[in-house]
Each structure stands twice: as structure tokens, then as C-alpha cells.
Amino acid sequence: MADIWQGPLEKIDDYRWRIPKSYKAGMRLPGIIYADERLLKDIRQDKAPEQVANVAFLPGIVKASLAMPDIHWGYGFPIGGVAATDIDDAGVISPGGVGFDINCGVRLLKTNFQYDEIKDKIRDLVYALFSDIPSGVGSKGDIRVSEREEREILVKGSRWAVEKGYGTDEDLECTEENGAMQGADPLAVSDRAYERGKAQSGTLGSGNHFLEVQVIDQIYSRDLCDEFGLTLGQITVMIHSGSRGFGYQICDDFTRGMIHCLNKYNINVPDRQLACAPFNSPEGKQYFAAMKCAANYAWNNRQCLMHLVRKTFEKVFGMSWQKMGMQLIYDVAHNIAKVERHIIDGKEKTLCIHRKGATRAFGPGHPALPDRYKKTGQPVIIPGDMGRNSYLLVGTQGAMEETFGSTCHGAGRLKSRAAATRSINLDTLLKDLESKGIIVKASGRGTIVEEAPQVYKDVNDVVSVVHNAGISKRVCRMKPLGVIKG
Amino acid sequence: MKKNYELLEHTADIRIRIKGADLKDLFTNAAIAMFDIIAEKKTHIIDSKLQTKDVVVKQKADNIEELFINWLNELLSLSAVKGLIFEDFKISQINKNNLIALAKGVDVRHYKVNVEIKAATYHELKIENNGSGFVAQVIFDT
Numbered sequence A: 001m002a003d004i005w006q007g008p009l010e011k012i013d014d015y016r017w018r019i020p021k022s023y024k025a026g027m028r029l030p031g032i033i034y035a036d037e038r039l040l041k042d043i044r045q046d047k048a049p050e051q052v053a054n055v056a057f058l059p060g061i062v063k064a065s066l067a068m069p070d071i072h073w074g075y076g077f078p079i080g081g082v083a084a085t086d087i088d089d090a091g092v093i094s095p096g097g098v099g100f101d102i103n104c105g106v107r108l109l110k111t112n113f114q115y116d117e118i119k120d121k122i123r124d125l126v127y128a129l130f131s132d133i134p135s136g137v138g139s140k141g142d143i144r145v146s147e148r149e150e151r152e153i154l155v156k157g158s159r160w161a162v163e164k165g166y167g168t169d170e171d172l173e174c175t176e177e178n179g180a181m182q183g184a185d186p187l188a189v190s191d192r193a194y195e196r197g198k199a200q201s202g203t204l205g206s207g208n209h210f211l212e213v214q215v216i217d218q219i220y221s222r223d224l225c226d227e228f229g230l231t232l233g234q235i236t237v238m239i240h241s242g243s244r245g246f247g248y249q250i251c252d253d254f255t256r257g258m259i260h261c262l263n264k265y266n267i268n269v270p271d272r273q274l275a276c277a278p279f280n281s282p283e284g285k286q287y288f289a290a291m292k293c294a295a296n297y298a299w300n301n302r303q304c305l306m307h308l309v310r311k312t313f314e315k316v317f318g319m320s321w322q323k324m325g326m327q328l329i330y331d332v333a334h335n336i337a338k339v340e341r342h343i344i345d346g347k348e349k350t351l352c353i354h355r356k357g358a359t360r361a362f363g364p365g366h367p368a369l370p371d372r373y374k375k376t377g378q379p380v381i382i383p384g385d386m387g388r389n390s391y392l393l394v395g396t397q398g399a400m401e402e403t404f405g406s407t408c409h410g411a412g413r414l415k416s417r418a419a420a421t422r423s424i425n426l427d428t429l430l431k432d433l434e435s436k437g438i439i440v441k442a443s444g445r446g447t448i449v450e451e452a453p454q455v456y457k458d459v460n461d462v463v464s465v466v467h468n469a470g471i472s473k474r475v476c477r478m479k480p481l482g483v484i485k486g
Numbered sequence B: 001m002k003k004n005y006e007l008l009e010h011t012a013d014i015r016i017r018i019k020g021a022d023l024k025d026l027f028t029n030a031a032i033a034m035f036d037i038i039a040e041k042k043t044h045i046i047d048s049k050l051q052t053k054d055v056v057v058k059q060k061a062d063n064i065e066e067l068f069i070n071w072l073n074e075l076l077s078l079s080a081v082k083g084l085i086f087e088d089f090k091i092s093q094i095n096k097n098n099l100i101a102l103a104k105g106v107d108v109r110h111y112k113v114n115v116e117i118k119a120a121t122y123h124e125l126k127i128e129n130n131g132s133g134f135v136a137q138v139i140f141d142t
Helices: A037-043 A048-055 A115-130 A149-157 A160-163 A169-175 A191-200 A221-226 A244-264 A282-317 A397-402 A417-423 A427-433 A444-449 A459-468 B023-038 B064-082
Strands: A008-013 A017-018 A031-034 A065-075 A076-085 A105-114 A210-219 A234-240 A328-333 A334-345 A347-356 A380-384 A390-395 A439-441 A470-486 B007-008 B014-020 B039-041 B053-060 B082-096 B100-108 B111-113 B120-127 B134-141
Touching: A017 A048, A031 A048, A037 A065, A037 A459, A048 A065, A048 A076, A065 A459, A065 B120, A105 A115, A105 A282, A105 A380, A115 A210, A115 A234, A115 A282, A115 A439, A115 A470, A149 A160, A149 A191, A160 A169, A160 A282, A191 A244, A191 A282, A191 B064, A221 A470, A221 B120, A234 A282, A234 A470, A244 A282, A244 B064, A244 B120, A282 A328, A282 A334, A380 A459, A390 A459, A417 A444, A427 A439, A427 A444, A439 A444, A444 B120, A459 A470, A459 B053, B007 B023, B014 B023, B023 B039, B023 B064, B023 B082, B023 B100, B053 B064, B053 B082, B064 B082, B064 B100, B064 B120, B064 B134
Parallel strands: A031 A065, A439 A470
Antiparallel strands: A008 A017, A017 A031, A065 A076, A076 A347, A105 A234, A105 A328, A210 A234, A210 A470, A334 A347, A380 A390, A390 A470, B007 B014, B014 B134, B039 B111, B053 B100, B082 B100, B120 B134
């Protein structure tokens, strides 16, 4: 394939590879890719490493342009990239470093059920979830909001849903940023974004977004599982969704504007999709305030989706969600920019951390964590493909020291949609999944083929790298039983 | 209908190549290609006459690349907001900085939506005049 990347990758150790600063004039720092030899072969198959090098051009970038083992070719930033800029030293913020689906993220909730107790009801449950949860391209939800309410959602995030009775304070405590970033400014958002976001609250969306009923099939740390109240054979539910059209519009609006900032602030980047502005410039501040609105919109969306999941379980099993122990373990964002303080060369600095297809993974004791997770470290939720596994990990001190408290976000794509459509037969795929005990329901037949397990890297390999590199720690692994795709 | 675009490999997203005799033709073909990827008309209504809605699209930009991306993203945005799939485009005015067009859309209910395109991106965007016409390459975030 013509896109194979031939550039230099220097081995640092078994899990770390360096693209030297000398690779390309304009790189301010090297790139570092977390991968083992096997994943590295896949990583070289497209231009993702070139994008890691391009991100190293960003003004104010510190330490290195980082890439997680699920890295793949994006548009501008690589998917699986982490970049931190020093906001007190001309560091920039880039809408491309967050992406169109702002606060695309994932949440995991547990139940009291063991697989053996409900195995005969899983088909009914999956069909009920598919019918009750709006999914698919441009899907509109039953949770309708007025314009005034939409503005409230942008500021309050998940709290809006909780105030409506769609959840509890405990849910907020178990959500990154408690479900709302402070400083969201609805006035920074265009009328078009409002219009685009209006009808989509409480909808799953399409593409790689999904809802899964899962069973824990492997325990890695008994102590951590005890802390989280998880055991082998226990049923969990995972929700993967984002800010829908609302976020796409904000990214589009601000990318248009920031292209002009490249000249205005004399910024040299090799790709216009890396358009950016100094974090402390009016343009940078305005984008950040609008991005927070989309992030809060997405958290509220996942809260509403979880409410619908709980209601559907209640309908199918005839008891309250509290009785079924359907507590949220955690909700993480994996497309977002945050202002965080980290130690760089022995000095604490205020950084703008872009996580584009990367998850925050704060270690034990971090002040941003709720008391219940101070001892364990932050729960990190890694969705895999529909045929293999997903993971619960925790953040580590290693991540704090090396990756600005960040880790991978999923399996990472290996094959294009076109290649999937050419080589995979839908009926064979569905039979194969069914034989593994996995029921799939999707709005579009095409989505199932495009999202088939074989188009993804094996999430087990990806997680193995972040665990062995010490930037997160495995807690347990889940296997899908029922998958609902948009 | 014969496709007026070529799908190129891209790991996560959709990359296409489009041709056009002139800029007007290139921009029209790119828009047709994008909506062809997004949706297909439900089979039972292919031949029936559907009510269309006209939407005026006006865009300004500093150069042709930005105009191209703005045009496609504006259509995506209007499509989402108005619940329309656009199927016909009459560009009345185009130069490297300005575009005025009329887009004809049909209610999305008459279509089967296959892919959600979030946006057209600048990454590896190419627009070239090869003497006999224009060729463009663009990556859509999906």
C-alpha cells in the first residue's frame, strides 16, 4: 500500500519508540509511540506516525508528541494522540486536537446479575434496548428540550439530567469532571450548533458508537475488583457515544476561524487541520468555552442514555434499577482538551492537554478523583470491538509521570470501511458472532460490516502494552453478549 | 447511476477523488459524491416524483481549498439541521473566494442513510488543475 510509513522509529524499550526531532524540520520535540513490535507493524501501515511528527510542530508543546498503542491515521492529529502545550509559554489549543466528536466517551455500569441468572433473557433484553434507545445516523430522541433547556444542558452537563430525575448525585460523582466542565459559555456557540444539537439529546448516534451488554470473563486484580464490587461472570453495560451534531458544528465553526489564526499568530503547522491559536488568545479562549459546552452536552447525553438503559432493564426484569445494582462505575471522555497541572522537568506547569482518542488515567490520590477512587486510581474504560473484549483499567503514577495521566482509548482501527465492505460477508459475520454467544442489532446493515471485529486491532494487544508500559493497570476484562449499533 | 467519484484507501475515514471539467463541475460532483456516500434513495421510491426543497448556499473563503471545505461542511450542516438529503446543485457563481448555489434537497425519510459524515477535512486535501480539468482529493471524518 502506498501509504506505508518509512520514517525513523528508534527503539527506547520494548514498549516505547521515538520519532526523532530531526525527522522533519519544524518539529519542536520528538514523537513517542507506545507499542510493541507486533503493533508497530500495523502502525507503519498508514500515515499515523507522520501525524505524530506533525503534532510536534505545535507552539508550546512540552515533553513530546505522544501516541498510544491504538494509534491510527486520523485527519490532522492521529487518533490515539496526546499533546500538551504550556499555556503560559505561548502554548496553543487546536480544535483538531479534540476532533469533531467533542467528548466522545464511554461509561460502564454494573449490575447484580450473574450471567447464569439471565442468560435466557439476554435476547429479549437486547431487542428491548434496541427498540427503546434511539440510535442511527441523525437519530432524534424522546427526551426533547426547549432552547432554554438546551442552554442549561451546556452549562450543567449531566446535572441537568439528574435534576430531571434521570439519575443520582452518585452518578455525577462517578463521571469525569462530575459531568460538567466549569466555564462553558453558551454565548460562544453558534446558532447553527444549537439547531444541529437540539433534537439529538439522549441518542446513541452511529458509526463506532454502541451500547453493549457484557459479562466479566477475566479478573486481573482481585483487590481492585473487590474495591469496584466486580466478580467473574457479572453482567455489565457499556455506553459509547459523544456530542453528536452539536460537537461537529462547534469543531467546524472554530476550525474555520483558527485557520486565520495561523497567519495572525505566525504559527507554522504542516496541515491546516492542525489549525490552532494561543490558548490565552481571544480565539483560543472562545473555542475552549464552546468546546466545554459540547463536552457537557455529551456527558448529559450519556447520562440520558444510561437512564434509558436502566428503564429498559426495569421493564425486562420487573424490578427497580437500584435493586438490580445498576451503579455507574465511571464515565470517561476520550476526545477532549483540558487544563491540568503536571510536573515537567521538576517544575509544575499549567498545560492544555489534548486527548484525541486517548483517555485520562489519573493515578491514585489525584485530587480530581472522588474519594471512593482515591485509593484505586481513576477507572479507565476501554471499549474493544463487538467480537472480542473490553477492559476496565485504572490510572497509575506511571501515567502521571510519563503521559500527563493519559492512556489508550480503544482497539484502534486497522482496516478501512471500504476494505471491510469488500472482504466481509454480513451473514457469515452474524453467524460467527452468534456462535460466540453475541447478539448484534443495528440500524444499518452496513454498520455491522464496517465495524466487524477484524477491522480493529486486538484490544488485548493494545491493553497489554499500556499495562506493561505502566501507564495503566488491568482490573478486569469483559466479553460482549449483546451489541446495539447505530 | 455511474459513480462520479473514486473511493481511495483510508484506515478510519473515507477518502475520495473527484473530477470536474471546471470549478463549478468539480464542486457539484464533490457534493453529489458526498451525499451518495451518506445515503441512498429507498428502492420503492426511486422513480417517483418527490417534493424537493431549495436551499441557497453562500460561502466566502480566502482560497479555493477553504471554499471547497466550507462548501461541503455547510451542506452537511444544512442537511442535518433541515433533515434533507441534497441531490441536485446549481452553482450560479463561483471563483476562488466566493460561491453562490442552490441545493435541492429531499426529506431524509425517503432515504436509507448508510454513513454519517461528520465533516470534510483539510488533511491531505488536494485540488489541482491538470490542464484538461480539475481533480480533488478529500478525506471525510466518519
